Amino acid sequence: MMAMHESKLFGFTKYLFFLAHPDDDLYCCVLMKRLVDEGKSVKLLYLTSGDAGGAKREREKEVFRSTKYIGVENKNVLFLEIPEQELPNILHRAVASAVQVVKSCGTDCAVGHDYEGGHEGHDLASFCLSEVVRLAEIGTHIVFPVYHGPPGKRRGARFKPVRKNPIILPFTGNDRALKEAVLKCYVSQKEHFDGLGSSSSDYFDLLFSRELFFLLSAPIDYRSRPMEEVGYELHRNRFTFEKFQLALNKYRTHLSD
DSSP states (O other): OOOBOGGGGSSOSEEEEEESSTTGGGGTHHHHHHHHHTTOEEEEEESOOOGGGTOHHHHHHHHHHHHHHHTOOGGGEEEOOOOGGGGGGOHHHHHHHHHHHHHHHOOSEEEEEOOOSSOHHHHHHHHHHHHHHHHTTOSOEEEEOOEESSTTSOEESSOOTTOOSOEEEEOOTTHHHHHHHHHHHOGGGHHHHHHHHHHOTTHHHHHTTEEEEEEOSSOOOTTSOSSSSOGGGGSTTOOOHHHHHHHHHHHHHHHHO
């Protein structure tokens, strides 16, 4: 698999990392740290606070423990606090709030979730950021992988097969130690990450050796299924691809009103 040169990640001034919920910074924390060390502007915007499990404030506190290691100042960590369970019905609010943040601080590179079908929250966040990029006219949109596939067979810390020529950021020096420290910050999600490790024997080997990114050359088509087997359809909450499409249609209805 051919990879694009990692220098393509560092040619911007103001970066916005748009994340579905606390702990997703785990998948791009090394890039964040290197950008901070280079003097770039780095802001983190969390779509939700992971409140569906009832531990909203604890999960936000875990973020600040993580960003202390990464080097992002607290003032550059923002939470939209969109309720997780309401998100499919209020995408218009989420996008409008995020666009307002972008216009207030300026951004020339947006980094966020790929469209994977592994978790509906990740896919909804991916769609939201695509709209923010369009509406705020951000010049560059970069995506990273979290996981795809059904429970028990999830493939984490790698892109789905359709993604060719990713940007690979290999770890050097203290990068692995940073990643391990960030993972330990998310105590509330330990069972989740242990499950990912059980689903895929090489998950932690990949997680602790490099980060992957993909520079989008065209908008993602969210009307098509992200994978033949959409993982979240088999999850305990049974969120379906049809429900995902209904959420997008509600958003488009608000745009036309």
